[in-house]
Amino acid sequence: MTFIVTTSHKPDAKIAARAKDLAAKLGVPYVSRRRLKDYLKLKPVDFYYVLDRNGQLSISYDNQRFFFHPSMAKLRLKNFRDGQRDHLIESLELKGNELILDTTFGLGSEAILMAHFLTQGKVIGLEASPHIYRVVKHGLEHYPFQYQWMYDAVSKIILINADLKKFIRKVADGVYDIVYCDPMFEVPQYSSSSLNPLRPFAVYNPINEEDVLEMLRIAKKRVVLKTRNTDSLFDSFKTIKFDRISGGKSSGVLYGVIEKK
Structure with missing residues (x-):
């Protein structure tokens, strides 16, 4: 390109x-x-x-514009404070001092949300695409966040330009408390206006059972995987068993938790 x-x-x-x-x-x-x-x-x-x-740094192409914005993190925390369930936060079971590896950072909205619930912990984010990494890292450092909690959250995030498959295989056992993975859905959700401009730059590299076993190896507490109820990711695993799966019926998004035994 x-x-x-x-x-x-x-x-x-x-x-x-x-x-x-x-x-x-x-x-x-x-x-x-x-x-x-x-x-x-x-x-x-x-x-x-x-x-x-x-x-602010953005990318323009074909009358499209890809830029960093924290809108979904803002909305999800508002909903959570208003009493709505957040299945990701529930699945993570955070104490506040965890070191979390977010293997599929993207725009970072879920990482920002996770980091808000960490008092002493950190989120290490991986983004394989150099262009998404560059725009989002710039945004994390320079975006004029509306709320102090967002500034506090992004101060607990370290973003790395790396492919998750290669990265996790170089990590020693039990380095991270929690490993989180949100791979691209099998069927893209084109109704997601925030993600559509990102798609041409994303790295589409589906995870497999071996990858998840590596995530379990480097996790102390648990691995949390995200998928849609219409995707086949969870059903593709032969030896991996989930301790629990939760999600919202309206969104169709599922979070599968594998506890470290």
Whole structure:
């Protein structure tokens, strides 16, 4: 995929300098916004990074825009505080001091939610796609969060650009208290407007039984897997047995918990 770096319209000198630095770091051209239209006529690209006047980083392509935002974390915590169940939080059974490995970080909304319930713990997130990693890491560091709890939550998150299959096989036994995995659904949910712009950059690498056994090896307490009730992930396991499975009927999302014996 070919890409360049630019800015939003009428950037100040500081934003332009930061965009130039990013382009140099990535080894791709920096194109000023006023020259962008003419540049793309001569040298079409698959997408381009945009650093806007507020210091936020996004990706633009085909009239789509992929950017970081914490909206689902905000909504889920609000619902939880209003008395609604959150099956992920229930499945994790957090004490507050856990070291959690989130093997499929994505936009990070679930990691932010998990981190909120940690008083002394940390969430280590893995994101295989370099482009998703870059946009989301920038967002975690620079997004103007509306609430203090979000700033506190992201301070407990460390994001790493790594493929989960390779990463977990290099980890020693029992390093993490909990390992969480939310692989891409077999049937994409195109009604999810927040995820649709991300899809062209996502790494589609289904997990298998061997991967889950590796997750169990490096976990002290439990492994939590997420899927949809229409997917075959849970049924594909021959030797792995879930201690419990919970989920919402309306969402069709299931969380399967495997306790470390």
